[in-house]
Amino acid sequence: MDSRLHCVECRKQRATSKCAGCLQDLCYNHLTDHCEQLSKELDEIEINRNLFRQTLTEQTNHPKNDSLMEEINKWKEDSIIKIQQIAEECKQLLIQYTNKYFNQLEIDLAKLTDQLRQTRQENDFNEIDLNQLKEKLTQLKKKTLINHLRSSQKKSKKDFPNDPNCISI
Numbered sequence: 001m002d003s004r005l006h007c008v009e010c011r012k013q014r015a016t017s018k019c020a021g022c023l024q025d026l027c028y029n030h031l032t033d034h035c036e037q038l039s040k041e042l043d044e045i046e047i048n049r050n051l052f053r054q055t056l057t058e059q060t061n062h063p064k065n066d067s068l069m070e071e072i073n074k075w076k077e078d079s080i081i082k083i084q085q086i087a088e089e090c091k092q093l094l095i096q097y098t099n100k101y102f103n104q105l106e107i108d109l110a111k112l113t114d115q116l117r118q119t120r121q122e123n124d125f126n127e128i129d130l131n132q133l134k135e136k137l138t139q140l141k142k143k144t145l146i147n148h149l150r151s152s153q154k155k156s157k158k159d160f161p162n163d164p165n166c167i168s169i
Helices: 028-060 069-124 129-154
Strands: 016-018 025-027
Touching: 016 028, 025 028, 069 129
Parallel strands: none
Antiparallel strands: 016 025
């Protein structure tokens, strides 16, 4: 009885060697072919590794071309546009409010002016009347002063508002 094993490739009974990787018995000719095939697979792995290295190097050197960077840039641009629109709306609201506020002051000042004229024409006044007129004038002045102080205070704030859609007047 022959103790030689069969080659798994040619199925002939020959002197064989066992491949340590796949554990198959191969004759000398087929073991050589098997080793060449393994060498080709290693070459293919190296080629794929080199391609990956090239891709990684390109991505590392050109992160601006990355789609995530493009998304971030688009988000940034969209945010800037939205903030500019909101700021413009806030300016318009402030202008409307300021105009309304000062129009009311003008009306109140016109009433005070009429009271002063009437008081002078009637020539019938005392210290109480004068103090009341002074107080009305002082109140009108305070309204413009308070408005000015609020405006200055808002200009001096360094923090970005929590909600740019809201302004406090």
